[in-house]
């Protein structure tokens with residue numbers, strides 16, 4: 001018998017739920033197609049499902065026809081993208097997670113106060129590009145303590161930092177400590193201000209790794225928070241794999257294993273976790289349980305124009 005233990009919480013966070021909801025309601029309100037700049041959240045399954053309902057995903061606003069409803073992804077965008085949308089008069093629905101927006105606001109506030117801004121995050125990630133482009137001041141991007149040491153700034157520079165929302169809480173703590181050691185005047189939010197969903201999923205995976213011989217993280221390869229969950233498993237000495245769905249499960253992983261832990265990144269839907277459980281059930285007889293963990297009940301409000309949109313309202317409007 002293979003014990004399958006699920007982390008709690010796992011999977012969708014409030015920011016992802018809101019972003020998907022925005023695309024679905026926009027489709028109800030405007031009808032297909034609606035245009036989404038970049039993957040709405042980092043999950044191919046979610047993107048494909050929305051595509052089948054009429055969402056068109058584009059890399060650049062230039063690909064969007066004049067006047068077409070335009071949605072910004074949960075990761076946020078640079079100001080230049082907002083300006084371009086305004087210039088082109090595109091009706092925009094902003095699915096940027098409110099916790100990402102909060103980082104933008106913090107960054108602008110520090111820059112306005114004359115501090116040199118440091119962003120703790122990973123180069124090339126959509127959220128990092130958005131945040132860098134939301135502050136009209138130079139930003140130094142660092143992801144490790146060694147990069148803090150290499151910053152070309154005098155030690156008495158008044159600095160402030162903000163963080164990508166989906167980092168490893170532990171790594172971020174060490175980068176903040178390095179900033180404190182390198183600079184005499186540092187301001188920034190406490191690590192406990194990193195997004196609640198990131199923290200909860202990382203705490204839960206740590207608990208899960210303690211009782212698992214193998215850890216499976218359900219999520220996309222380009223999902224920052226899913227990668228961090230897998231890394232935590234590895235750091236705790238548990239063989240840990242990231243899979244997109246059940247087809248990613250390698251039967252060889254299960255040899256000699258009696259307890260498999262499963263968690264899911266913040267952009268991975270429940271049905272993909274079910275798919276992984278079904279794949280395990282095809283290989284062995286399984287018994288599924290869930291670890292105790294934090295109950296999440298956070299909800300973010302929708303843009304005002306979408307609050308009263310339901311499929312029924314859309315049908316009535318179409319008459």
Ligand code: SF4
Nearest residue numbers: 013015097099165195
């Ligand atoms: S992981 Fe956190 S910051 Fe990112 S979308 Fe979810 S709630 Fe928002």
